[in-house]
Amino acid sequence: MDITKDKLLEKLEFFSNFKFNKNYNDLTKEEKFVAITDSIMALTSKDWTDQLGKKARQRKAYYFSAEFLIGRSLGNNLLNLGIYDLVNSILEEKGDRIKDIENEEEDAALGNGGLGRLAACFLESAASQGFNLDGYGIRYSEGLFKQFFKDGFQAEEGDDWSSFYNPWSKRIVSDEKIIKFKNQTVKACPYDMPIFGYKNGQINRLRLWQAEAVNEFDFNRFNNFDYDGAVREKNEAEDLTRVLYPNDERREGKLLRIKQQYFFVSASLQDIVSNYKKNFDDKEFKHFHEYVSIQLNDTHPVIGIPELIRILLDEEKISFEDSFNIARKIFNFTNHTILREAMEVWSVDLIDETSPRVLEIIQMIEQRLVEELYNKGFKEEEINFLRIVKDDSIHMANLAIFVSNKVNGVAELHTNILKNETLKDWYGAYPYKFTNKTNGVTQRRWLIYSNMELSDFIDRKLGSNEWREDFSKIKELEKFAEDEPSIREFLEIRKKKKIELTEIIKETTGIDVDPNSIFDVQVKRLHEYKRQLLNALHIVYLYHRLKEDKNFISEKRTFIFGAKAAPAYFRAKAVIKFINEIARVINNDKDIDGKIKVVFLENFRVSLGEKIYPACDFSEQISTAGKEASGTGNMKFMMNGAITIGTYDGANVEIFEKAGEENNIRFGKTVEELMEIKPNYDPYKIYQEDIYIKNALDSLMSGEFKDNESYMFLDIYNSLLKSEGGDRADRYFVLEDFESYRKAQEKISEVYKDEMRFGKMCLLNIANSAYFSSDRTIREYAEEIWKLESHN
Numbered sequence: 123m124d125i126t127k128d129k130l131l132e133k134l135e136f137f138s139n140f141k142f143n144k145n146y147n148d149l150t151k152e153e154k155f156v157a158i159t160d161s162i163m164a165l166t167s168k169d170w171t172d173q174l175g176k177k178a179r180q181r182k183a184y185y186f187s188a189e190f191l192i193g194r195s196l197g198n199n200l201l202n203l204g205i206y207d208l209v210n211s212i213l214e215e216k217g218d219r220i221k222d223i224e225n226e227e228e229d230a231a232l233g234n235g236g237l238g239r240l241a242a243c244f245l246e247s248a249a250s251q252g253f254n255l256d257g258y259g260i261r262y263s264e265g266l267f268k269q270f271f272k273d274g275f276q277a278e279e280g281d282d283w284s285s286f287y288n289p290w291s292k293r294i295v296s297d298e299k300i301i302k303f304k305n306q307t308v309k310a311c312p313y314d315m316p317i318f319g320y321k322n323g324q325i326n327r328l329r330l331w332q333a334e335a336v337n338e339f340d341f342n343r344f345n346n347f348d349y350d351g352a353v354r355e356k357n358e359a360e361d362l363t364r365v366l367y368p369n370d371e372r373r374e375g376k377l378l379r380i381k382q383q384y385f386f387v388s389a390s391l392q393d394i395v396s397n398y399k400k401n402f403d404d405k406e407f408k409h410f411h412e413y414v415s416i417q418l419n420d421t422h423p424v425i426g427i428p429e430l431i432r433i434l435l436d437e438e439k440i441s442f443e444d445s446f447n448i449a450r451k452i453f454n455f456t457n458h459t460i461l462r463e464a465m466e467v468w469s470v471d472l473i474d475e476t477s478p479r480v481l482e483i484i485q486m487i488e489q490r491l492v493e494e495l496y497n498k499g500f501k502e503e504e505i506n507f508l509r510i511v512k513d514d515s516i517h518m519a520n521l522a523i524f525v526s527n528k529v530n531g532v533a534e535l536h537t538n539i540l541k542n543e544t545l546k547d548w549y550g551a552y553p554y555k556f557t558n559k560t561n562g563v564t565q566r567r568w569l570i571y572s573n574m575e576l577s578d579f580i581d582r583k584l585g586s587n588e589w590r591e592d593f594s595k596i597k598e599l600e601k602f603a604e605d606e607p608s609i610r611e612f613l614e615i616r617k618k619k620k621i622e623l624t625e626i627i628k629e630t631t632g633i634d635v636d637p638n639s640i641f642d643v644q645v646k647r648l649h650e651y652k653r654q655l656l657n658a659l660h661i662v663y664l665y666h667r668l669k670e671d672k673n674f675i676s677e678k679r680t681f682i683f684g685a686k687a688a689p690a691y692f693r694a695k696a697v698i699k700f701i702n703e704i705a706r707v708i709n710n711d712k713d714i715d716g717k718i719k720v721v722f723l724e725n726f727r728v729s730l731g732e733k734i735y736p737a738c739d740f741s742e743q744i745s746t747a748g749k750e751a752s753g754t755g756n757m758k759f760m761m762n763g764a765i766t767i768g769t770y771d772g773a774n775v776e777i778f779e780k781a782g783e784e785n786n787i788r789f790g791k792t793v794e795e796l797m798e799i800k801p802n803y804d805p806y807k808i809y810q811e812d813i814y815i816k817n818a819l820d821s822l823m824s825g826e827f828k829d830n831e832s833y834m835f836l837d838i839y840n841s842l843l844k845s846e847g848g849d850r851a852d853r854y855f856v857l858e859d860f861e862s863y864r865k866a867q868e869k870i871s872e873v874y875k876d877e878m879r880f881g882k883m884c885l886l887n888i889a890n891s892a893y894f895s896s897d898r899t900i901r902e903y904a905e906e907i908w909k910l911e912s913h914n
């Protein structure tokens with residue numbers, strides 16, 4: 123791909139005229155963003171087309187995921203194409219700043235949290251390493267939702283991210299597929315996005331499906347004054363791909379979710395099968411598995427298993443036996459959590475209403491499972507435990523594990539918990555299927571792009587930029603851990619990134635934050651097990667201590683939060699309100715001399731993360747041990763030099779191992795310790811015995827913080843102290859770990875005070891972050907699961 127200045131200038135002018143009837147210089151910023159993006163797409167299209175043709179006959183893996191949390195693409199694509207500096211200089215000549223243009227891009231926020239961002243990192247890493255990995259997912263027209271705060275409460279609105287123009291995707295009408303549900307037939311229309319490898323010329327594809335009506339408009343109804351009826355079919359079809367995770371508190375919502383899942387996997391599998399037929403002369407599909415490997419990202423796409431069998435059996439006339447064996451060779455399954463809520467279970471009638479034929483096939487698979495386990499010598503009750511169809515429900519994880527070739531967890535600890543507890547019986551039956559693939563993140567987006575200053579520093583220190591492609595070289599940075607001038611230079615960069623974040627904070631919240639204060643950050647999905655509440659209660663504790671004694675802490679602190687709560691998750695929303703209340707009270711209290719500030723940034727998303735990770739001093743990874751499968755934010759922070767204050771959970775364990783516990787702050791009970799405590803756990807006793815904990819908790823009820831009569835704070839209070847229904851009080855051991863967390867927080871001040879020590883710890887975290895590159899993770903998947911060769 124040879125993209126020169128002249129070619130770019132020519133295309134920029136062309137698209138300005140073609141799209142907007144203006145000259146480039148007269149475009150608005152938003153239009154400029156479109157003209158630049160169109161130019162990039164135009165200049166890379168020939169290569170993309172050629173590669174699609176060539177790769178159609180090569181072995182490929184496909185990542186099936188309900189989420190792809192892509193964020194913005196312009197900056198990253200320019201970086202990967204090796205033309206970031208070129209475009210930057212062209213824009214400068216025209217009087218524009220590239221960052222302003224980048225800010226015009228709406229995030230493609232087609233995901234919820236780590237799971238969706240992992241999928242996006244994987245596609246980028248695969249392209250960068252020359253592996254044929256394509257993504258298949260859904261193009262939600264309204265994304266997840268946009269979050270804003272109203273009186274401190276979370277409120278949501280639709281996210282019409284693609285409404286202006288989404289120049290990165292091409293709608294390929296000729297590849298449309300028809301999806302037949304029991305009571306509805308719709309079209310699946312593909313939108314293709316290029317995934318550019320880092321300076322290697324590779325372009326892979328992410329294909330996202332959008333639902334459309336077969337007949338958009340009923341003329342006769344319209345003519346008979348039934349205006350709603352005339353577009354009913356269109357609306358009902360489009361509802362399928364409007365939002366990610368529609369509310370499933372009612373049956374309609376559940377049905378919508380399972381239909382979404384069936385919709386996208388059916389379209390994707392039809393696509394894969396028809397491409398195979400186009401490119402290979404193999405009517406019996408004998409060699410299909412030599413060309414196709416599919417990774418099921420969590421249980422959402424698992425209905426693809428019976429769907430592939432249906433396609434092969436009913437449409438391609440392959441026997442059930444052969445179809446089933448093909449499925450067993452090509453599917454693989456990743457589990458991302460041990461929480462029950464994520465191991466989807468659908469009632470039989472919902473699957474029947476989606477596709478009765480798929481239900482029949484699931485029952486046929488179930489029969490095979492029973493036979494196979496019986497032949498392995500399993501007893502009836504053991505077999506019953508592993509059944510796919512139980513109590514009139516379909517257990518998607520069981521279906522996935524039985525048919526998949528490989529099953530993986532996403533960090534060592536997590537995979538071990540799967541093997542020894544959650545999926546113990548499955549592991550007993552099929553030990554060879556289980557494997558660990560510790561997550562990773564792409565250093566190109568999360569370090570090289572997000573933190574250009576730090577990346578230049580690394581280039582200078584290492585005397586080369588090879589680490590950008592071969593991230594294992596980052597280890598050489600260790601040499602500078604004792605070098606005072608280098609540490610000083612490094613700390614200056616950190617300061618600059620913190621100042622940049624304070625500007626964003628000021629702009630978006632109006633809060634003044636001191637860039638010399640300690641930036642203590644927790645950004646991630648809001649969930650009880652992630653324990654934002656522990657962080658919040660500790661802030662209240664600190665605040666109470668400061669009210670008694672202004673000098674209780676020496677170093678100023680800024681606590682920064684970002685988190686969305688699922689719209690129907692009352693308690694998570696209660697925690698958001700609590701933190702916003704804490705912020706309101708503390709930020710306005712003159713008594714404490716601004717010693718602590720609390721900031722909750724609205725609508726946390728990829729593009730905001732890019733500003734936050736580089737500016738963080740201490741990264742909060744404080745989940746209840748055993749509950750966070752891996753975490754990936756922890757890795758993004760680490761690559762930018764933040765020190766992890768974390769429990770022995772998920773990938774934190776591996777971070778401590780690689781970067782050294784002495785360079786991070788570990789606290790809290792381990793999984794084993796919690797298991798021991800659990801039967802006799804009494805949070806009320808802790809509450810009664812520790813006056814500061816008591817005061818912090820009582821602040822929920824005393825009126826010190828106000829929840830506007832929503833009873834949210836009562837709910838939080840009760841959740842910590844009272845057992846409700848079948849749930850123990852304080853299920854996530856917030857009070858149990860409080861004391862240890864408090865001590866860990868004290869250590870933060872101590873570490874930060876000593877600049878050289880702090881800088882050294884940060885630098886050593888970066889130097890030891892190579893393992894957490896998704897390049898490493900993808901290599902493991904490619905070699906051990908997908909059996910792909912690199913085309914680099």
Ligand code: H2P
Pocket residue numbers: 234235236237238240458459532561646647750751752753754772
């Ligand atoms: C989940 C897990 C994380 C994991 C991520 C990717 C579901 O993401 O909880 O521990 O790192 O998948 O495997 P999240 O909570 O961020 O939505």
